[in-house]
Amino acid sequence: MPSAMSYTNDLDGRAQLCRDVILSAGALVLEGFENGRAADFSMKGPQDYLTETDAASEAHIRQRIAAAFPEDSFFGEEGGGDIRERVWVVDPIDGTANFARGIPHFCISIGYVEGNVAKLAAIYNPALDELYFCRAGEGATRNGQPISAARTTRFDMASVELGWSTRIPNTRYLEAMTRLLDKGANVRRAGSGAMALAYVADGRSDAYVELHMNSWDCVPGLLLVAEAGGRVCPFFEIGSLQAGAAVLASAPAIADGVSDAVGIVLAEPLNRRERNAA
Numbered sequence: 541m542p543s544a545m546s547y548t549n550d551l552d553g554r555a556q557l558c559r560d561v562i563l564s565a566g567a568l569v570l571e572g573f574e575n576g577r578a579a580d581f582s583m584k585g586p587q588d589y590l591t592e593t594d595a596a597s598e599a600h601i602r603q604r605i606a607a608a609f610p611e612d613s614f615f616g617e618e619g620g621g622d623i624r625e626r627v628w629v630v631d632p633i634d635g636t637a638n639f640a641r642g643i644p645h646f647c648i649s650i651g652y653v654e655g656n657v658a659k660l661a662a663i664y665n666p667a668l669d670e671l672y673f674c675r676a677g678e679g680a681t682r683n684g685q686p687i688s689a690a691r692t693t694r695f696d697m698a699s700v701e702l703g704w705s706t707r708i709p710n711t712r713y714l715e716a717m718t719r720l721l722d723k724g725a726n727v728r729r730a731g732s733g734a735m736a737l738a739y740v741a742d743g744r745s746d747a748y749v750e751l752h753m754n755s756w757d758c759v760p761g762l763l764l765v766a767e768a769g770g771r772v773c774p775f776f777e778i779g780s781l782q783a784g785a786a787v788l789a790s791a792p793a794i795a796d797g798v799s800d801a802v803g804i805v806l807a808e809p810l811n812r813r814e815r816n817a818a
C-alpha cells in the first residue's frame with residue numbers, strides 16, 4: 541500500500557488514492573460479508589440497516605484520505621463531515637440491506653468534487669471484484685476497460701430501475717412506477733442505488749430513477765453515467781451535496797421518455813469538447 545507521501549497533491553494523486561482506498565475498503569467489506577459479521581445488523585430507522593462494517597469501512601476511507609490530503613474535506617454517510625471547496629463524498633457500503641441479508645449486490649461509492657464539479661468517481665463491488673472508475677473528461681471504465689451506456693431505443697425492450705426510500709411518499713413512487721410501466725418498461729429494484737447507476741453506465745440497465753438520493757449514493761454514479769455517454773439530471777442545479785436531489789440517469793435514446801414519465805429534468809448532454817475542458 542503506498543504511503544501517504546506517495547500521492548502527488550493534484551488530481552493524478554487523488555485519482556490514485558481513490559482507486560487504492562476503494563480496493564482496500566472493498567477487502568475489508570468483503571471480509572465482513574464472508575465472515576458473517578454482516579448479519580449482525582441494527583436499524584438506524586425504518587428500512588435503514590447499519591452494520592459494524594459500514595462504520596469500519598468509512599473510518600478506513602476517512603483515515604486514508606486525511607493522511608494523504610489533510611486539507612480536503614470529507615462527507616460520509618455514517619459520520620457526516622463538512623463540505624468545502626474540495627470534498628470527498630463517500631458511501632462506505634451502498635446496499636447495506638443487501639449486505640446485511642447475505643445478497644452480494646452492494647458496493648463502496650467514492651466521489652471527489654472540486655467547486656461543485658465532480659472530478660473523480662469510483663464504485664466497487666468487492667463480491668464480484670468489479671471496479672468502476674472515471675475521471676471527468678476521460679470516459680468511464682470497468683476494471684480498466686471502457687464502458688458505455690446501452691443503445692436501447694424502445695421502452696418495450698428497456699429495464700429501468702426505480703429506487704425507493706422512506707424519504708418520499710409512496711404515492712409519488714407508485715405514480716412514477718405506473719408511468720414507466722405504462723410506457724412498456726420493465727421496472728426493477730435491486731437495493732443499491734450506487735450500483736444501479738454503475739449498471740446504467742455499463743449498459744446492463746437502461747435507466748435509474750430515484751425521487752430523492754443523498755449525494756454519497758449518487759454523485760459518483762452520475763459522473764460515471766455521463767462519462768459513459770448516458771444522460772443525467774443536473775444534480776448540482778436541482779439539489780446540493782448537503783441536501784441531495786431527485787436522480788435520473790439513462791441510456792441516451794430513451795432519456796427524454798424517462799424524464800417525461802417521472803418528471804425529473806435532464807442536463808444537456810456532455811459532448812467530448814466539454815469533457816476535455818472539465
Ligand code: IPD
Pocket residue numbers: 588589617631633634635636637703704705730731732733734750752753754757
Ligand atoms: C440506500 C440504497 C437504496 C436507495 C436508498 C439509499 P444505503 O443506501 O442505495 O437502493 O434506494 O435511497 O439510501 O442505505 O444502502 O447506503
